[in-house]
Amino acid sequence: MSIQSCLSWLVDVKPSSDRVGPLVVLGLINDSVHSSGKVDTALDYQEYPPGVIIVPMRSRTTKPFHTTNLVVFAPESVKNKCEDYNFVAHGDALIVDPGCRANFHKELLKVVAPLSKKLVVFVTHHHRDHVDGLSVIQKCNPNATLLAHKNSMRRIGKGDWSLNHISVSGGEDICIGGQRLNIIFAPGHTDGHLALLHVDTHSLIVGDHCVGQGSALLDITSGGNMTDYFQSTYKFIDLAPHVLIPMHGRVNLWPKHMLCGYLKNRRSRELSILEAIENGAKTLIDIVANVYSEVDRSLWIPASSNVRLHVEHLAQQNKLPKEFSIKKFQRTCGVHFISRWIWAYLAAELSVTVQEPTYTQRY
Ligand SMILES: [Zn+2]
Numbered sequence: 001m002s003i004q005s006c007l008s009w010l011v012d013v014k015p016s017s018d019r020v021g022p023l024v025v026l027g028l029i030n031d032s033v034h035s036s037g038k039v040d041t042a043l044d045y046q047e048y049p050p051g052v053i054i055v056p057m058r059s060r061t062t063k064p065f066h067t068t069n070l071v072v073f074a075p076e077s078v079k080n081k082c083e084d085y086n087f088v089a090h091g092d093a094l095i096v097d098p099g100c101r102a103n104f105h106k107e108l109l110k111v112v113a114p115l116s117k118k119l120v121v122f123v124t125h126h127h128r129d130h131v132d133g134l135s136v137i138q139k140c141n142p143n144a145t146l147l148a149h150k151n152s153m154r155r156i157g158k159g160d161w162s163l164n165h166i167s168v169s170g171g172e173d174i175c176i177g178g179q180r181l182n183i184i185f186a187p188g189h190t191d192g193h194l195a196l197l198h199v200d201t202h203s204l205i206v207g208d209h210c211v212g213q214g215s216a217l218l219d220i221t222s223g224g225n226m227t228d229y230f231q232s233t234y235k236f237i238d239l240a241p242h243v244l245i246p247m248h249g250r251v252n253l254w255p256k257h258m259l260c261g262y263l264k265n266r267r268s269r270e271l272s273i274l275e276a277i278e279n280g281a282k283t284l285i286d287i288v289a290n291v292y293s294e295v296d297r298s299l300w301i302p303a304s305s306n307v308r309l310h311v312e313h314l315a316q317q318n319k320l321p322k323e324f325s326i327k328k329f330q331r332t333c334g335v336h337f338i339s340r341w342i343w344a345y346l347a348a349e350l351s352v353t354v355q356e357p358t359y360t361q362r363y
Pocket residue numbers: 125127189208
């Protein structure tokens with residue numbers, strides 16, 4: 001971030017616009033966080049916090065998003081603050097979550113090629129929209145080192161990455177151009193999900209734990225877990241970062257507000273699930289139909305994963321009523337749910353088709 005752009009942020013700030021954080025001021029007074037100039041891409045990108053470049057790249061992500069934020073960190077001036085720590089990896093540049101679609105691989109190559117040969121690649125988790133560009137980096141820079149959790153590494157194919165890699169589990173530090181980044185184990189979205197704290201600016205790269213708008217989905221097929229999700233959220237709140245950098249959507253300058261909002265929404269959803277159970281719902285379809293009655297039935301499938309995760313979380317906290325059998329509930333989560341969902345879906349479609357003539361006749 002240039003001194004001129006920091007000044008513009010401060011001059012243009014209005015009460016109703018986005019908050020301008022202390023990092024803009026930091027950008028004015030601290031030239032050590034400058035990145036190594038602009039990244040070479042025709043795509044729009046931003047540098048915020050100073051020194052952290054974020055390039056939204058088209059990816060195989062899910063709606064309402066279309067892009068995954070590629071984070072590039074390549075400090076210009078090297079500090080000597082790394083001596084007192086044991087680092088799991090050293091490098092001159094770092095990129096996080098290269099997950100763009102194949103037709104954007106050329107763009108990715110343009111970003112990666114000018115970076116130092118001592119490149120560290122960090123992936124927050126294994127989902128395709130976070131690792132689709134790994135093979136391009138491997139080809140362009142065979143000396144690069146990949147860091148990922150072992151649960152993610154296991155799911156990343158050999159075709160994506162077959163060279164140097166280090167399994168990390170949280171707590172380790174990375175040294176990039178003399179600056180320290182701390183790896184944080186943050187399971188919940190998946191069982192191998194990691195976050196990364198840039199210590200100098202106290203900005204937290206949160207992977208898919210948070211998203212720019214709406215709430216993050218948990219992947220039940222890859223060890224997604226609600227108890228872990230709550231614990232990781234508490235961990236992030238304790239860290240009190242200045243900025244949250246999600247991999248989808250915009251940077252968030254009110255981390256506490258966002259994280260507490262997530263907790264509030266999850267607790268409120270969990271309460272309505274508990275109420276449905278206390279009112280007699282015993283099967284997955286009963287609970288989904290009760291809690292998501294206002295929601296389009298085509299969305300009941302992802303909603304059902306959410307319900308399962310909340311029910312497991314309630315069971316772990318011993319909050320479920322005694323007469324509710326978790327074993328019987330689990331037996332209703334497979335074919336039982338799908339067959340009843342198809343029936344409910346068709347019934348809704350049919351009622352719309354039947355009602356339509358009446359509606360038309362009125363006009
Ligand atoms: Zn994900």
